[in-house]
Amino acid sequence: MTTTLDTDPCAPTATHAIGSEAATTxxxxxxxxxxxxxxxxxxxxxxxxxxxxxxxxxxxxxxxxxxxxxxxxxxxxxxxxxxxxxxxxxxxxxxxxxxxxxxxxxxxxxxxxxxLDAAEDDTAARAEALRTMDGRVTRLAEELADELTGLNRDLVVAIVRESYAGLVRSAKLTQHMIPLTERFARQRLADLTRDRQDGVPQVLFVCVQNAGRSQLAAALVNQHAAGKVIARSGGSTPAADVHPHVRSLITEIEGEQEADAAFPKPLTDDAVRAADVVVTMGCGDVCPIIPGVRYEDWAVGDPALASTEGVATIRDDIDTRVRELLSTLLTD
Incomplete structure (x- = not known):
């Protein structure tokens, strides 16, 4: 017995559309x-x-x-x-x-x-760049494993590849991708091996894109703490680049070299576990709750959406909060 199935694409099917009442609301x-x-x-x-x-x-x-x-x-x-x-x-x-x-x-x-400005996505060129980059990432992993002899070789290689994979999802493929991967991998390895008892306090700032508030807060910590507190930042959904308004502010705070080196990074469990304080800035409940880590939520404006005067106000707001935070960390 042969059963004929109706495959008419215009035939009525069950719908999962939002309900009429909910749509009205x-x-x-x-x-x-x-x-x-x-x-x-x-x-x-x-x-x-x-x-x-x-x-x-x-x-x-x-x-x-x-x-x-x-x-x-x-x-x-x-x-x-x-x-x-x-x-x-x-x-x-x-x-x-x-x-x-x-x-x-x-x-x-x-x-x-x-x-965000719309940008054309050249799929073929990106695919070719990814193939070329893969070999360079492998060489970077081997070089870091040779250098960091005190760490498990497989761990170093895995962290390098994970760091690259995390960045390439959102970052622009440029000649700087390998140096950025190296910086991110070294940061993660430092977080993994951090001595919480004897090390200096560490703060992690988290926002959605790691392109504005969290980058600015980390720069202000670096300015005011002068090495007595380590600042990290990350994003739940990292952007391709730091927002121009914020990059200009970082240039004023830390200098052009540090501003050029700033880049959005994905949030990692390593950074959360290594932090003494995690400060969320409009990203919701994205951070895992780790015993012994102090959590704060700062309701501050987004520089990416603000006017020139608004950006200055947001900077001053974050600066005040950073100074208060450092006063507690350095006193403790």
Missing amino acids: VAGALKSLADPLRLRMLSAIATDPRGECCVCDLTDLAEVSQPTISHHLKVLKETGMLISERRGTWVYYRIAPARRGAVTALLDAFAPAAT
Whole structure:
């Protein structure tokens, strides 16, 4: 007996599309955000150190009247993005707890990705570059294994190859890929073998792309600690390069050589385990919880999305937090 199956591509099939009611709710929320000023207001509230803002805090975002600011806040509140509380003559707004995850995803993942310049992907050229790079990575692994005789050879080779694989997923394939792989591998090997009892304190800064806040915080630690604290940084989804605004700031803080050497790196368990303090900056619960490691979350703005004046404000905010952190680490 022969059974004929209907393979008509236009035949109705089961759908996994979002439900009508949920789609209506999401569309309403997205519609409320379809205004540049509202997005800036939402970002200001989400990253304010107090966790809230009043109308008077938001009037400098644009040359509009206070009633206009209040109108935009009302729209955000009506769609569930914000909650409010009146204190005397002022009303304070904060992100609704149920929407905090969505707001974080919007501001720290979608927004930076949406503002990146589109680039053509030459698949054939990339494939050829990868084949050429593989042999160079193998030679680098062998050379490091020969140099670091105190470490297991197979471990060194594995870390080098893992480091390259982690970087190549997001980084641009350039003549600097091998030096970057070497730096990242040496950093990971140092983290693996770190003496937590006798070594200097170590701080790990984590954000989504490791292209802005976390890079800037690490540079400020290096400036203020003068070698008395080691700074590391990583990203849950690393970008291809450090943001130009942040690279300029790193040049001012550490000099052109260090700024040129900065590059986004993936977050690793090695870095978390080696850290005395892990500071997350808008990346959610991406860090594994390691006993004995202190965790902090800093709500600071994203330089990639800020104006020139905003970037300066974010730098000052991070600088203040870094100084407070170092005061506790160096005192301890």
